[in-house]
Amino acid sequence: MFSKIPFLQPQRLIIIHSNGIKNFKPPPNFDHIDFPEKPKLRFLDKVPILPPNVKPPKMQKKLKLMRGPEEVHNTLLHKQYGIIALGGGRLKWGHFEMIRLTIGRKMDANRMFAIWRVDAPWQPITKKGQGQRMGGGKGGIDHYATPVKAGRVIIELGGKCEFKEVKDFLHDVAMKLPFKAMAVSQEILDKQKEQERWEEENNQNPxxxxxxxxxxxxxxxxxxxxxxxxxxxxxx
Known part of the structure; x- marks a missing residue:
């Protein structure tokens, strides 16, 4: 016995067209924005430059440089867009080059600009060679890095553009960083602060x-x- 399949009536598509005066928002005004001399991110040195008679110093791990919140560089200077760290970590020179090349290729330098908000790699990271025995003193300097705390602004991007134009490639860069990061605008940061304040004031769980x-x-x-x-x- 074959089961009976009910006959499906074709649905009628009704399109309602309304005539009248359309009310569109005016485009944003970017007359107040000041552009720097060089709109693209500048090249950063892989190794810090020291005087010729100074031996490169070694450092301890100093994990406190990556723990806790960032208390200084946690706001956008130009009040537009940027990438902000959500956790602590270290930026190597390869990450700086990835950021510089990606943003320099994707942004429109005629009406956009980008600036660094982190220092060039300065903290020496030591490492011993493969298969060496324990002891023998501290290993040699392998590379340099920049420690970053949660809430630190990595780069800023601004100009005569909206957030929807730059959100995609800023998000791509943030996903390639060695710690959690996100692309933000000034409106997103303001909403986050307001949401945190509201949750703290209206929390009913002691x-x-x-x-x-x-x-x-x-x-x-x-x-x-x-x-x-x-x-x-x-x-x-």
Missing amino acids: YTMKYIIQNNLGGCYRWLSPTDMKYFCKYV
Whole structure:
């Protein structure tokens, strides 16, 4: 026996066309924007330049340079667009070149500009050769890097353009960085701050992470690190 399939009636497409005066928003005004002398990102040195009679110094790891929030370079100077770090990490020279080449190729230099908001690689990272024994002193300098904290603005991009024009290639660059990052505009940053303020004022749950850590609920002091006690597990 074959099951009966109900006959499907073709649906009629009704198009309603309304005539009248259209109200479109005026285009944004970019007369207040000041362009720098060089619109593209400048080339950064792979190795810091030292005097000829100075031996390149070595450093400790200093993980504190990547932990916690960025307290200085966390706002957009030109109040337009940029890439902001969501976590800590190190930028190598290859990441700087990837950012410079990608943005220089995708942006329109006639009406856009981009500037660096991070320093060139300056922190020496040491490494021992393959198969060496333990001991023997600190290894030689392998490369240089730039430590970045959460909330640090990596680059800024502005000019006579809207966010929808630059969002795609800024997002592509942010996804290739060695830490979590995102493409932002000034409106996005303002909304995030307003959302954080609203959540803090309207929170009805008294058991926040700050309350739990400060009161040692469940004996959490046994497995929390000093960084967790300082930032209340907000920055990993």
